[in-house]
Amino acid sequence: MTLKISVLGASGSIGRAALSLALSFSDLLEVTALAAHSNLAILNEQIRLFKPALVSVSTDELRRELASLLADLPRSLQPELVFGESGLISAAIDSGAQMVVSAVVGAAGLKPTWAAVNSHLKVALANKESLVLAGDLIMGKALGTLSPIDSEHSAIFQALGGRLRVPELKKIILTASGGPFRGFSRKDLESVTRQMALKHPTWSMGPKITVDSATMMNKGLEIIEAHHLFGLSYDQIEVLVHPLSLIHSMAQFHDGSILAQLGPADMRLAIAYALSYPERWPIVERAERLRAKSYKEELDHKKKPEGAVKDLSDYQALSSIPDLSFEPPDLHAFPAMALAQAAGRAGGLAPSILNGANEEAAAAFLDQKLSFIGISEVVGECLERLHSDERLESIDQALEADQRAKALAKQLIAKRF
Amino acid sequence: MTLKISVLGASGSIGRAALSLALSFSDLLEVTALAAHSNLAILNEQIRLFKPALVSVSTDELRRELASLLADLPRSLQPELVFGESGLISAAIDSGAQMVVSAVVGAAGLKPTWAAVNSHLKVALANKESLVLAGDLIMGKALGTLSPIDSEHSAIFQALGGRLRVPELKKIILTASGGPFRGFSRKDLESVTRQMALKHPTWSMGPKITVDSATMMNKGLEIIEAHHLFGLSYDQIEVLVHPLSLIHSMAQFHDGSILAQLGPADMRLAIAYALSYPERWPIVERAERLRAKSYKEELDHKKKPEGAVKDLSDYQALSSIPDLSFEPPDLHAFPAMALAQAAGRAGGLAPSILNGANEEAAAAFLDQKLSFIGISEVVGECLERLHSDERLESIDQALEADQRAKALAKQLIAKRF
Secondary structure, three states: OOEEEEEEOOOOHHHHHHHHHHHHOOOOEEEEEEEOOOOHHHHHHHHHHHOOOEEEEOOHHHHHHHHHHOOOOOHHHOOEEEEHHHHHHHHHHOOOOOEEEEOOOOHHHHHHHHHHHHOOOEEEEOOHHHHHHHHHHHHHHHOOOEEEOOHHHHHHHHHOOOOOOOOOEEEEEEEEOOOOOOOOOHHHHOOOOHHHHOOOOOOOOOHHHHHHHHHOHHHHHHHHHHHHHHOOOHHHEEEEEOOOOOEEEEEEEOOOOEEEEEOOOOHHHHHHHHHHOOOOOOOOOOHHHHHHHOHHHHHOOOOOOOOOOOOHHHOOOHHHOOOEOOEOOOOOOOHHHHHHHHHHHHOOOHHHHHHHHHHHHHHHHHOOOOOHHHHHHHHHHHHHHOOOOOOOOOHHHHHHHHHHHHHHHHHHHHHHO | OOEEEEEEOOOOHHHHHHHHHHHHOOOOEEEEEEEOOOOHHHHHHHHHHHOOOEEEEOOHHHHHHHHHHOOOOOHHHOOEEEEHHHHHHHHHHOOOOOEEEEOOOOHHHHHHHHHHHHOOOEEEEOOOHHHHHHHHHHHHHHOOOEEEOOHHHHHHHHHOOOOOOOOOEEEEEEEEOOOOOOOOOHHHHOOOOHHHHOOOOOOOOOHHHHHHHHHOHHHHHHHHHHHHHHOOOHHHEEEEEOOOOOEEEEEEEOOOOEEEEEOOOOHHHHHHHHHHOOOOOOOOOOHHHHHHHOHHHHHOOOOOOOOOOOOHHHOOOHHHOOOEOOEOOOOOOOHHHHHHHHHHHHOOOHHHHHHHHHHHHHHHHHOOOOOHHHHHHHHHHHHHHOOOOOOOOOHHHHHHHHHHHHHHHHHHHHHHO
16 A cells, blocks of 8 residues: 655755655655646656656746656656646645645745645645644644654654654753854854855755754744644743754653654655654665665755665764764854744744744845844844734735735845845 | 552662652552562551552561561551562462562562463563563563563663564664773772772662672673563664763664653653553652652661652753763673673573572672672673573573572682682
8 A cells, every 4th residue: 555645845855855765665655746846857857757647836837848848758647737826735635645745945835735734634744834824723633644844843753652742741852953153153143154054064955944044043943833733832842952963852751751862864764754653664774775766866966965864873883873962052143043932932923924034034145135144133123013913813814924024024135235 | 540569579779669659649559569578677667658468578487577566557457468489479469469560689580570470460570580581481471561660671661652562673772871880991890899889870779780780780681681571682782881871771763763761860760651651650740749758768768868850950951961972881891791692692591590690699799709800700600501502491490590500609609709
């Protein structure tokens, strides 16, 4: 019995890693739909490899371009091509998939995730914005069908045996690598560049999330995500900087016991668990196969190949596990995490505003139109100026707040530039 | 609904810790039987506190002495008093207990454990010798009813969600504090004393197990115990020295993921989990009550009070978790662990011989009749001279081998003294 999956965000880092698993576990996984923003070269290859029934891209023009790229395929292998927001939703729910890998970047991931949840499909969630913007609405419907892909949340999910809500859970500790600027003072951060921010010490990820890691906004968004996933108050969520990123997070129970999950910094581990929980697939045993056939490697010529899923035994012997060290996060130099905590506690539309402003500000930084410390300043100002006591009652309301925040952030950034 | 428990080894370190829990969780636990070797002062107090129906001591003389100590009790509170091996078995199975806390020290724990298993009672096992001597026989009958109390095995049991056999389990890493002589060379060990061996850096335990920790024989016995409990080959069991004893052990799955259990060095945590699994009792929330009423504290005036169950938050904040470091065990200086691995791999009667010889040798060391390095030398010689290819088919056979080993060890020790 194969599990039919739809992969949203197929050309991104998580999407490609998920498809690399689908290649290695073709006996367990069948890909019925793919959606990508605009990377037609990757999509073209993926369609030929996985033969999905449905494929979505962001615009009608790209759809037509993709159709001509696929013209040589026999009619039986031609997928249905759709586009835009409705196309993305269709890729989530109309291909016969049993599980949606929701790995679109940003607030754009909310609508298709919401559609999948409402269609009672299982969702393996990498799009943390879905929970940041509308966590209460989503968790109200998806408690038994959602599994997290973020490595930190996967760590907690694993420590809880593949469950999201455990009455004995007292507290979680999200670990953070500290990013490329760990130890930098606020003054040091004034002069850091795009290039410096994109060099993450331990994880290879897309550019937006890498910048979020550098500002520690990513950890802030993860706090909000964890609040919703595990039903914890913000006081029950701590963050600990652990530069080696070997411990991915820890769960503490009301008897004082802590379970920590450790593993290699390879997203395929967390993705596989999100697909297979509470069981685990033998991804290390298929490591050679992954090494040989890694889809990510095949397509991603710019980066060095990641090769096989690393086992901790790659540290020659387990006896050479390096020392694990921990330190508190520096919220003075990295105020973004504190902003996210405050927005999470405020609830309502505040997390949507935070996230929208950050998407705009992080993009401007990547575009070299905003300084690094400007990111959290812009986010902070948007939160202050767009403050409202409105309760969150619909997905559209969250997306409107997101748009308002993006518009204001754009203005603030233009003024500074 | 209370759980009725029988505590064998009630006056020892584990027994008292279990009874301290029974005091704090009197709404959940009811003590129906107690067995102790000879400490009548402690037993007298325990009988008055817990009102068991049945109590066993080691000899008829002690039984009569205890009866006179209890003479002032009203007849309805007078427990049935029994003695010797049959008394110990009776304390396990005849008091109406649903679960037996098997915490007798040494090979003497095997018969009552075997009786409990054969009576289909649940067994919370601290007596590792039961598995060392007769693991195959016991696990053949107790797979669904046994829970480990040893902190390392409890850590694995917790990582497996309260299960002993998980098909995805690939390997376990038992952590070891390294004991009081970590870093000592074989030469350094020639002159260490009883007093030095009894100063364990992280755990407060009985004298026999503390000496076993110093020789690392304890870790060797734990390897054999883990082999039986979790159904792992000896190649799947590694040992890592982790001086802080914060990580109690780790389980690695076939997807490369590792779950590590961390916690304070307090046996009440592991005992409580062995009683409550897969649920967890709020032992931290009752910490104040434990602090006030700790039975161990009341009776154990010689030692400093252990106070409340320590939470990791006792490290001021979680952000001050100290660095965790690891190193390989030094099997040259500490050959006992390697002897135990070899005996485990040989199987049959070898583990019984190892354990019997070690019990005798450790006792002689505590008696100052054998040097520290003499312990593993005696054990090694007994293993060599009593080697047999006999298969283990009965409990009596294991106990006979234990006796043979003890007799030979006694001779070897006398010759050296």
